[in-house]
Amino acid sequence: MTQVAVVTGGGGGIGLAIAARVVSEGGAVVIGDLNEARGREAVEQLGDRAGFVRADVALESDVEALITAAVDRFGQVDAMFNNAGVGGAFGPITEQTVEAWDATFEINVRSVFLGTKHAARQMIAQGSGGAIVNTASVAGLSGGGGPQAYSAAKAAVIGFTKATAVELAEHRIRVNAVCPGAVYTELLHRGRPEQTDAWRVQLQPWPDRGEPEMIADVACWLASDEARFVTGDAVVADGGLMAATPRLLDHDLQHLKRMTGIAYGNTGRDAEVRRL
Ligand SMILES: NC(=O)c1ccc[n+]([C@@H]2O[C@H](COP(=O)([O-])OP(=O)(O)OC[C@H]3O[C@@H](n4cnc5c(N)ncnc54)[C@H](O)[C@@H]3O)[C@@H](O)[C@H]2O)c1
Numbered sequence: 351m352t353q354v355a356v357v358t359g360g361g362g363g364i365g366l367a368i369a370a371r372v373v374s375e376g377g378a379v380v381i382g383d384l385n386e387a388r389g390r391e392a393v394e395q396l397g398d399r400a401g402f403v404r405a406d407v408a409l410e411s412d413v414e415a416l417i418t419a420a421v422d423r424f425g426q427v428d429a430m431f432n433n434a435g436v437g438g439a440f441g442p443i444t445e446q447t448v449e450a451w452d453a454t455f456e457i458n459v460r461s462v463f464l465g466t467k468h469a470a471r472q473m474i475a476q477g478s479g480g481a482i483v484n485t486a487s488v489a490g491l492s493g494g495g496g497p498q499a500y501s502a503a504k505a506a507v508i509g510f511t512k513a514t515a516v517e518l519a520e521h522r523i524r525v526n527a528v529c530p531g532a533v534y535t536e537l538l539h540r541g542r543p544e545q546t547d548a549w550r551v552q553l554q555p556w557p558d559r560g561e562p563e564m565i566a567d568v569a570c571w572l573a574s575d576e577a578r579f580v581t582g583d584a585v586v587a588d589g590g591l592m593a594a595t596p597r598l599l600d601h602d603l604q605h606l607k608r609m610t611g612i613a614y615g616n617t618g619r620d621a622e623v624r625r626l
Pocket of ligand 1: 358
């Protein structure tokens with residue numbers, strides 16, 4: 351069981367589900383979020399084992415203050431969930447601005463570096479180990495899971511997770527990432543849930559919609575003693591989305607349903623095709 355956890359981006363979505371699970375298991379949580387209204391509402395919902403600090407996770411002073419606030423309130427930090435993130439820059443690569451690219455990395459990657467740095471300092475000082483769980487994405491494992499900057503940022507989170515897992519193992523601090531697929535939060539549906547459902551049904555093999563609690567369960571397991579031999583891993587929770595990739599055939603799927611045969615590539619041998 352996680353005793354005291356810090357959750358960035360805990361004002362809603364996946365972060366709130368993580369915070370709620372920590373509290374429901376008897377732990378305490380401090381949420382750091384840029385959105386003050388969301389953060390305060392979350393704490394009201396979770397009760398007196400939860401605290402909120404307005405923090406911009408891209409700023410070192412804010413992240414440091416967040417860890418300090420957790421120690422002041424609950425005495426220690428056992429688990430750090432670096433979860434806050436945004437979709438960031440989007441649109442054709444030929445139109446991307448340096449500013450939008452950098453902002454995407456500041457919020458999605460620098461935040462994880464800072465959260466890890468300051469949580470690890472505290473955990474090392476406590477001397478009793480700890481767990482760090484970073485929210486990455488299937489976008490960090492494949493193309494097509496998000497815009498270029500987001501995809502690159504989440505891939506960076508996975509690489510950083512592995513490097514810090516190696517470095518912090520001697521302190522008994524485990525570092526893992528969870529890679530969600532399509533999860534039903536405002537980040538995903540942007541107020542248009544029905545439209546999101548339509549494309550999800552086509553792409554995701556598993557019939558149930560991805561919910562924040564499904565990711566929280568995996569993230570909290572990674573932080574728990576049950577995962578005591580798991581470190582440096584990036585666990586995918588995506589309803590089979592990654593297993594179903596590459597989706598190169600999607601485009602031709604209807605077409606391919608009407609024929610069968612064998613293709614011999616560039617061997618010089620003709621393909622054998624039979625219409626159905
Ligand atoms: N929803 C999905 O389908 C999905 C899929 C893969 C990965 N993720 C990742 O999961 C994480 C949580 O996303 P979510 O879907 O719950 O989104 P969400 O928008 O519901 O929650 C994210 C929270 O992070 C906060 N936040 C954003 N920038 C911040 C900053 N600079 N400082 C502090 N707080 C900040 C927001 O205010 C918000 O409360 C993100 O890292 C996201 O990239 C989400």
